[in-house]
Amino acid sequence: MDTELxxxxxxxxxLSLLNRRTMYGYEIAATVHRDTDGTFTWxxxxxxxxxxxxxAEGLIVGEWEEKETGRKRRYYHITKKGRGALREKMxxxxxxxxxxxxxxxxxxxxx
Amino acid sequence: xDKIEHYLDQVCRSIGGPxxxxxxIRQELGEHLRDAVAEHLSGGxxxxxxxxxxxxxxxxxxxxxxxxxxxxxxxxxxxxIDKAMQWKEKTMRxxxxxxxxxxxxxxxxxxxxxxxLTFATMFLVPRLEKLMRDGLIIPAAFExxxxxxxxxxxxxLNGAGQHTTWIILGVALVGAxxxxxxxxxxxxxxxxxxxxxxxVGLTVAVALTAGALTLSFFLGLPAMDRIAAPFGIEQLASIxxxxxxxxxALPTKDWEAMQENANRAARGVNxxxxxxxxxxxATSRRERPTIDELRGLLDAAxxxxxxxxxxxxxxxxxxxxxxxxxxxxxYHPLREAAKKSSGDEGxxx
Numbered sequence: 001m002d003t004e005l006x007x008x009x010x011x012x013x014x015l016s017l018l019n020r021r022t023m024y025g026y027e028i029a030a031t032v033h034r035d036t037d038g039t040f041t042w043x044x045x046x047x048x049x050x051x052x053x054x055x056a057e058g059l060i061v062g063e064w065e066e067k068e069t070g071r072k073r074r075y076y077h078i079t080k081k082g083r084g085a086l087r088e089k090m091x092x093x094x095x096x097x098x099x100x101x102x103x104x105x106x107x108x109x110x111x
Numbered sequence: 112x113d114k115i116e117h118y119l120d121q122v123c124r125s126i127g128g129p130x131x132x133x134x135x136i137r138q139e140l141g142e143h144l145r146d147a148v149a150e151h152l153s154g155g156x157x158x159x160x161x162x163x164x165x166x167x168x169x170x171x172x173x174x175x176x177x178x179x180x181x182x183x184x185x186x187x188x189x190x191x192i193d194k195a196m197q198w199k200e201k202t203m204r205x206x207x208x209x210x211x212x213x214x215x216x217x218x219x220x221x222x223x224x225x226x227x228l229t230f231a232t233m234f235l236v237p238r239l240e241k242l243m244r245d246g247l248i249i250p251a252a253f254e255x256x257x258x259x260x261x262x263x264x265x266x267x268l269n270g271a272g273q274h275t276t277w278i279i280l281g282v283a284l285v286g287a288x289x290x291x292x293x294x295x296x297x298x299x300x301x302x303x304x305x306x307x308x309x310x311v312g313l314t315v316a317v318a319l320t321a322g323a324l325t326l327s328f329f330l331g332l333p334a335m336d337r338i339a340a341p342f343g344i345e346q347l348a349s350i351x352x353x354x355x356x357x358x359x360a361l362p363t364k365d366w367e368a369m370q371e372n373a374n375r376a377a378r379g380v381n382x383x384x385x386x387x388x389x390x391x392x393a394t395s396r397r398e399r400p401t402i403d404e405l406r407g408l409l410d411a412a413x414x415x416x417x418x419x420x421x422x423x424x425x426x427x428x429x430x431x432x433x434x435x436x437x438x439x440x441x442y443h444p445l446r447e448a449a450k451k452s453s454g455d456e457g458x459x460x
Binding site: 024025026029030043044045046048049052053056064071072073074 | 143
């Protein structure tokens with residue numbers, strides 16, 4: 001998939017996933033990969049600047065947790081502000097999809 | 112896993128903010144990469160393959176670093192260090208070129224310094240010693256504190272110069288032993304250090320030699336006027352005699368004798384114009400006429416004698432008398448300076 005298109009949707013995907021449950025970075029990347037059947041392939045490194053930016057904006061909060069294995073992972077969970085932002089983004093996305101779909105449907109009918 | 116650590120170094124070292132933030136980011140990215148490697152390993156990849164794949168999926172270090180810097184800012188110093196490291200890596204590829212160039216330059220410098228010292232030892236120092244033996248440079252000048260090192264240094268240099276062959280053979284032997292026995296990986300740096308030290312040492316020796324030779328001549332200069340003094344006295348005496356002869360010939364109007372003596376006196380004055388320091392006392396530090404003042408007086412005396420010569424040719428008695436009066440005015444201070452100096456010399460002796 002076009003990486004530019006993906007960039008615009010990355011925040012929406014992250015907020016959406018974190019709305020399900022708390023996750024750590026690799027888990028987010030792996031879930032996106034699995035749930036989209038590999039449609040979304042991006043440089044995994046670009047996930048973290050987005051996570052840190054959203055954390056700075058107060059949309060999510062990251063916390064270190066140590067597992068039984070001794071490994072520490074930074075788990076992110078969505079905030080109240082993040083949920084509000086998610087709703088707005090989902091609405092925008094829906095509107096965008098509907099608008100794009102309408103154009104595509106009309107174009108498709110003319111073939 | 113060193114590859115991952117190196118990757119994390121590249122990504123995290125220039126991220127701005129506190130050190131703890133960089134450590135957290137590094138740990139977070141590291142955990143992600145280790146998770147990815149573990150998954151690839153469980154998928155059947157070898158460890159190097161799994162690491163390469165995990166790093167490739169994560170993205171190039173420059174891109175990830177740029178994105179993290181856009182979020183957290185960047186530190187200036189690591190950026191400068193990065194540039195320096197890049198420059199170092201580039202230039203180290205041409206290491207042999209730098210090392211060869213440094214060797215060549217040092218060897219050239221040493222060769223030039225050795226040539227300079229050899230020239231000084233073979234030609235300049237013996238000449239200076241001859242001048243001292245001949246009394247043209249006063250040995251007493253080197254008895255003052257601060258100058259005593261000069262003769263000792265020049266003697267040492269002369270002594271070393273007499274053993275040049277042995278010194279060269281010794282240096283060649285040490286060099287050959289070094290090249291034969293030393294097997295260190297830093298051999299070229301050791302060689303460069305030795306050459307550099309030799310070059311610095313020889314530079315000091317050349318500077319001391321130049322200083323010793325220059326100072327010797329400066330300090331020896333006072334002897335020059337003493338050596339020239341007899342010549343000056345002789346010239347003054349000749350002028351005195353010639354002018355007295357003109358005065359004696361004037362009443363009898365012996366124009367031929369007057370002309371001859373006027374010419375002789377003019378030649379004497381003209382000679383002293385070129386070497387005014389030969390007039391005794393001219394270079395004394397006490398209150399005496401300066402060289403420029405003496406030269407001015409000599410010029411005036413020479414002009415008076417020229418007028419006297421013209422008056423003699425015209426057989427003009429009054430003109431000759433007037434010219435001689437002018438001559439005495441200019442000549443008297445010269446005579447006085449010489450007399451004072453002779454008196455001082457006599458008193459000293």
